Amino acid sequence: MICPHSHLRDYQRNIQTHVLEAWKSHKSIMLQMPTGTGKTHLLASIIYDSLKENGKRCVWIVAHRRELVEQIKETMERYGIPSIPKEDGRVRAMSIQWLSRHLTDLHDTPNLIVIDEAHHALAKTYKELWLRHPEAKKLGLTATPCRLNRRGFTDLFDELITSDSITDFIRQGWLSTFDYVSIRPGSKSQRLIDNLSKRGADGDFQTKEMNEVLNCKPCIEQLYESVRQYADEKKGIVYAISISHARNIADFYRMHGINTVAIDSKTPARQRRQLIEAFKRGKTQVLVNVDVFSEGFDCPDVEFVQMARPTLSLAKYLQQVGRGLRKAAGKDTCMLIDNVGLYRLFGLPTAYRDWKAMFEGRLAGKGYRTTCKPEYMAAKQEKDQTARPNGPLEMVMSHELLWDYLNKSKPLTDYNSTPQEKLKPFKDRQTGLWGLKCGQTITAKAQYPTLFDVKGNLAAVRFEDYRTGIVDKEGKIRMKTDRYKRMKFLPDDIVAVTDRNDKTSYIDLRCNRHYMDKPVVMKFGQIEILQAGRMFYSRTKRIYVNRSDIDRHDFFSRGFYLLIYDPFITPEFKYVESMEDSLNKDYVCILANDEESYYRFCGELPDGSIVIADGEGRYYHAEAGKEKRYIACLNPETQTENFKAAVSKLITKAKERAAQKQADKQRTQEKKQKERLATLQNAVPFKSGLKWGLKWGERIIVPPIYRRIQKPIGYYCAMEENPNRWGIIMLDGKVVVEARYMNVEIKDNGTACLTIIPGKTKTVKL
Template sequence: MVSKRKTIKQDDLWNQKWQAYKDFMVKNKRRPSKHRAEDLVLFDWFKHSKKLLKRGQMKADRIGKFKQLLSEADNLPRKNNYRYSDVGMYVKPNRIHLYDYQEEMLSRVETEFHRHRSLMVQMPTGTGKTYLLVAVVSDFIRNTGGHVWIVTHRRELVQQVKSTIRKFKDLVDDATDIEKHATVYSIQWLTRHYGEVEKKPGLIIIDEAHHAVAKTYSSVINAFPQSKILGLTATPCRLTAQPFTDLFEELLQSWTIGEFIAKKYLSLYDYMSVRPSSADIRIINGLNRRGVDGDFSVREMAEKLDIRPSLQRLCDTVLRYAKNKKGIVYAINIQHAEHIAEFYRENGIKAEAVSNKTPTRKRNDILKRFKETPTDGSRPLRDDDIQVIVNVQLFDEGWDVPDAEFIQLARPTLSLSKYLQMVGRGLRVYGGKKFCIILDNVGSYRLFGLPSDERDWERMFEGKLAGKGMVDENSLSDQFDNHDYVEEVSDDSDTDMMMLLDHSGLSGDLNENFGYKIVKGRKGLYGIVDKDGNEIIPCEHGKITLRPNAIAQLFDKDGSETDDSWIDLISGVRFRFEPSVTRKDSLELTTRDKFKFYPRVKSKWMNSEAYTLREILNCGVDDGLRFRNFYIQPSEPRKLYKYVERIDNKTLYVDEDENYFVRTDYEQPLKKTTLEEWKEDKQSRKDELSTTGLDDGGEWYWNWASDYRKNGGKTVKIGFLEFTEKEGGYQYNYDTSQISFRRDEFIVPHLIRRQIRMREDICFLGDNYIVTKSRPHVLFHIYQRYIDGRRFDVEFYAYPSMRYYCRRLYYDGNNPPIVGNSEIRDASDVDRERSDKRWKKLREEMQ
C-alpha cells in the first residue's frame, strides 16, 4: 500500500516537472527535443504523461493541468511545425501532412539512432518514403545544424531528388535551410570526389538502398565514421542473397502491402495473368541465358519476345481488359518499348515510349500530357493526349504517376525488387481511382506471388533468402520441356487472361486478415474477436500474440507456450511453429514447411490432415482445387465442398449445410441439385448399361446391353475421331495392326455416347483412355490419375520405334493437353505389375 507521504512526494515531483516543461517552452519557444541530451528528462516525462492520458490512467487532478500544457505545446513548432490532429497525423494547414505510419517510422528512426549508427528503412512503393526523407532531413538540420548528403544510385536521379526536395521545401520553417544544408550526389561522382567536398556530412541518406553494394558505398561511409547512415527502400533484397548487414546494422520494417491496402493507404487491385500454357509463358520458360546481375538476359528476352505475335497479344490484352484506361507498360529495352508504342498507336491506343535516354524536356512533356488525359469521358480525346506510357527502367523507381489505372508487365524478371517496384506504381491512391488493373503478360506471379503477399524481409536483409523468383523444380516448366519451343509467327491475337484475384475478393480477404483484435475477459485472460465482435478465440489464454494476416500465437493461462501454439484464425488449423501465408491464384494457403499447404477456408472439416501438396498447386488452380476429399471452386475461395461420388463425367459434392452440387467435366461454377435428382440420374445411366465381367484391375467393364455381334454398323464422326455405331453403341476405330503384340489394355470396350467426352483438343473414352487432337492415331491408356483431375500417368505405343512409353499427360480443361518428354517409369514395370496381378488372380481361382 502506498503511503500518503509518498503520494504527496510523487505529486510534488510531477508538478515540478509540469512547471519546468512550461518554463522551458516560454524560454526557448519550442518543445524539448529527444536529440538534445539536456532536454531528454523533460522529453521523457512529457511522453510518459501523454501515454497515461491516452490510456485513461492519469490521476483526475492532473488531467486539466496536462491538457492545458498540451494546448500550449501544440501552438509551438514541433516536427516541421506540424499540429497533432484528431485523426492521428501531424498536419500543416493547406500544406503537406505526415500520416500516422510515417510519423511512427520517423519516431522509430530517431529512437534507433540513439542505439545504432546505421539503419535501413523498408516502406512499400507508394507509401511516401520521400515525405519521410524530407522529415528526417529537416529534423536533423533543425536539431543539429549539420549537413546532410543524399546519395542516389544513378546520375539521372540527382536532379529528380533535388526537384523533390525543392517541391517539399515548405515543410520546414526556413525555406532556404533544407536546400542550404542538404546536397544530392550520385554514388558514381561521390566515390571519386568525396574528399574534395567542403561540407562534411552528419547524416548520409542512401535512396533506393537495395542498390547499395558494400564495395562501392563502404569507401564513402567509412570516410565519415561520425556520420549517421540511413537507407530507404521498398525492397531490402538482392538476387544474389548478399546481405545488407555490412552497411546497415538494423532493418526497420513498416506495414505489409496488404495492411496498407486494408487501411486504404494503397489501392485495391485486379490481378490478371496469361495462362501457364500460353505461348509467351512457354517462350519465357525457355530463357536460359542470364545477365551480369543474375536476371534474364536482355538480349535473349528481346530476341524471343519482341516479335509481332507477342506484340499483338500485348495490345489485345489492353484492348480487352483495360480499354480507355490510362496505364504504364514495362518493356524489355528501348527498341521493344518503341515497337509496343507503335503497335498500340496502329490499333487506336494513344501511346508513347520513354526511357532514361529520352531528353528531360520531352519526358516531362509526355508525363504532363499523360496526367492531363481524361478517362472519365469529360471530353473527347485530343491528338496530343497520351493514354499509355511504355517505359524502360524509368517508372520502376523514383517517378510518381499516381493516376495510372493499369500496369502491364511486358518484360519478365527474376528480381523480386523489380517486380514489386513495377506493380507498386499502380497501387498509389489517387482521386476517383477505385482500383488498379495489373496485366501480367509474362506470368510473374508464378515466381513471386501477388503484390500483397507477405515477404520475409528480415531474412532477405540478413542474406538468408534471395530476392529471386524461382520456378519450382516440380512445376510444369520442368515437367515439360520448353527450351526448344519456337512460336510460329502468326497474327493470332487471342489472349485469354485469367483473373487471379479481383479487387472485391482482395478487399474481403484483407478485411478478414486484418480485422481481428485481442480482447481481455473478466478473469483477466485474453481472447480474439473479429471485426464484427464475434468471438474467434475464447478468453482462456494468459497471453496472445497477433501477427499480420490473421495468424496468432496462443499461450496457456500461466503464459507458457504449448506444442501447437500457432493458429490460422481463418481455417482454425494449428501449427507448432509460426506458419507463413502464401497465395496460388485465387486461393490463400498457410504452410510451415513449404511442403504441406492448408487452404484458408472456414469449415468444420479443416484440420491438420486437410492439406494439399506443392506438386498439385504447381499444376494450377484456375478451375478450382481438388485435394484429399474436398473441392474449392475459384468463385468461393473461402468455402469447402466435400466429394461424395462420381459417375462418368459427373461429380457430386456436398457442403456443410448438406446442400448437394454437381460438376460436369471442368465446368464452373457448381450447379445445385438434390440427392434424389442425383439418384435418378444414376439409375437411368445404369439402366442403359450391363456388366460383362471384371477386368484385371477389379473394375467392371460397362457394355451396351444390345447384341454387338450383329453384322453391320455405320461409321460416324464425333469431333476429330471416327467411331463405328451399332444399335446406339459406339466402337472406337483404333488401328491395332501395328502393335507388335496384343495387350488387353489397348482394346477399347464398346461405349455409349455419354462415355465419349469430346472437347476441342482432347477426347476421353470412358475412364481409362485418352486421344488427343494433335496425335489422333495414338491411344493413351490411363494407368494412374491424380486427384486434381489435371494430371494423368499414361502409357502408349509409338510407331515406328515399336515400343511402349510411360509419360505424364497434363490437361487443365482449357488449353491443349501437354505430354511430358521424360519417362516417369519403365513400361516393363507396368507390365510386370499387371502380370503379377493376373497370376495372383489365377492362383486364387485355382484354389
C-alpha cells in the same frame, strides 16, 4: 523551413519514432516501406528534425539516378529545405556517380547520410561513404531490401526497420486495391518464358534472349489485345524488355488508336521531362519504358500496369506493380496485366515477404517457379465477365475478392515461403559446409562439417570441434553430445547415436537422458513413459525411475495426470484428509504438459483437482488445463504456507466448484432434454398387437408396452400400464408419474390432475 510534421500520416510518425529510437543504439539503419507510402515525405520530416536539433548539421542525400535526385530536391524545397549545393546549403542531394567523382572536393562533414533506393547500396562507391564518414548516421530507404544474388545488407546497415505490409496499407485505405490478370499456365506465352535459359551478369534473364523470343509481332499483338480487353481507354504504364521492344510496342499501340509514347535511357532529358509531363496531365494515355519508371516515378492516377518484361527480381516486380497501387481521386482500383506470368514466381503484390531474411542474406530476392497453387487461387472461380473462357489471359484476383480477403483478415501467403515448408539441409559449394533452410530461406548459415539427419525443426549435426549435437532450424544448439559416428532421429523424440565402435545407444530429446537399451514409449493419454529394459522412466527433466517390479497395470491414467504405484518412494508427505486412513498412499504423479518434474500424490479434492508435492517438500494444487499452483511447504514460515490451512481452504472452494459443476451439468442435461423433446412433439401413438407405443415418423421412440397411450400434450402424454392404472411419461419414454391413478388429465399450463379415487384428485406440476 516549413515543419513537415503536420503533413505526416500516423504510420509515418510511428516509423519516424522507430528510426530515432534505433539510432540510439545503431549508427546505420535501413528502412523498408512499400512503394507509394510516402518515403520521401517521411525523409523530409527526419531531415527537418536533424537540422533543427543543431544548426551546424549537414545532410547528404544520395541516389543512384539523376531523376531521383531531382525528385528529392523538389520535395525538400516544398518544405523550404534547400537541397542544392550552395555555399550556405546544409542539405546536399546528389547522385552517387557525381559524388564518387567529387568526394575529395567536398570539405563539409555530413552528420546524416541518406541513401535513397538503398537496395543499390552494395556498390563500392557507397562503401566509400561508410569508410570516409564512420561517425555519420546513415539511413537507407527502400521498398525492397533484397538482392537477386542473396547478398545481404548487414555489412553496411546494422538494423532493418519494416513498415506495415502492402496488405495492411490496402486494408487501411492508403494504397489502391487491384485486379490481377495473367497468362494461363501451360499457354504458348508461358512456355516461351519457361524456356528462357540464359542469365545476365546480375542473375536475371538475359536481355538479348528475352528480346529475341518476345520482341515479335505475335507477342506484341497479344500485349495490345490484353490492354484493349482489360484496360481500354485507361491510363497506364508498360514495362518493356529493351529499347527496340518499347518502341515496337508504342508504334503498334499508336497504329491501333492508343495514344502511346516510349521512353528509355536514350530519350534526351528535356524531351523525357516533356513526355512525362504530358502523361501526368492526361495528354498521353500510355507510357512504355525500359527500367525508367521502376523507382521514384510518382503519378498516382495510373490505372493499369502492364508487365511485358520477364524478370527473376522480386525488387523489379514490386517496383513495377507498385506504380499502380498509389491512391488517386476517382481511381477505384488498378488493373495489373501480367503478360509474362510473374505472379507464378512471386505471388500477388499482397503476398507475405520475409524482409528480414532478405536483408540478412538468408533469402534471395528472387522468383522461383512452383507448380502448387496458392491459397488465393480459389479466386479464379470468380472470373471477369469480359474474359473469354479459353482466352490467353485468366483472372487471378479481382478487386472485389481481394477486398473480401482483406476484410476477413485472411492471409495471402507468400508463393515461395509458406509455413508448411519443411526444414532441409543444403551444402555450400565454396566451403563444403552444411546449413539449413526452409524453402528458399536460409535459417542457419553453412557452418557444419557433417549434417546427419533432419526432422521437424531439428537437425543432428557435427560441429567444427568434431563434437556432435542437435540444433534447431536457426542453428541454436539444443543439445551437445560426445563425438559420435552417426546420429539418426527416431519417432517420439528419440535419437539413435552410434559411437566409433559401431555400438548404438539412444537419447531422449525431451530430457536429454541417455539409454543403452532402445526405449519403448508407453502412452497414457497426453502423458508418456519410457520403458528401457525392465526399468520405467518419466520424460521430465527431474527424472523418475521406477526400480520396483511393476507392469502396465500399475499405471492409472486420470486425464490430466498419471498415477504410478510405487511403495518404495520416500520420504513421507502430508496428505489430504480423505487419504489419511487410506492404504493407497504410495503413488507418484506425473502431470500432462509439465516437463519439469514428477511429484508425490497427496490426494484428490471434490472437484477432481489434486494436491501434489515435489522432492523439496513444496506442495502444489493442480487442475486440468491450468499450471500447477504453489500452496504450502513442509516447514512453513507463514500461516498461509501451512499445509492443513491451505488444504482446508482448497477443499471448501473445491466443494463449491463441484456443486456448481453438478448444477451446470444438470442445467445442460435439462436443456438438451428440452431440445430433444421439442423435436418429438409431433410424435403419435401407435398400436402393435395389443400394446401401444409412440413413434415419430418411422422412428419408434417409445416401444409398444402400454395398454393405452393418449395423444401427447406438450412434452408429456398419459399412458395406462394396467387396467385403471394411469401414469404420465415424457415423449422420450421417461416415467414422470407412476401408473397408479384411476385417471390422468394433462393441462396446457404444465400441470396434471390425477384422480386417486372417484371424487378425490390432486394436481401436480410436471
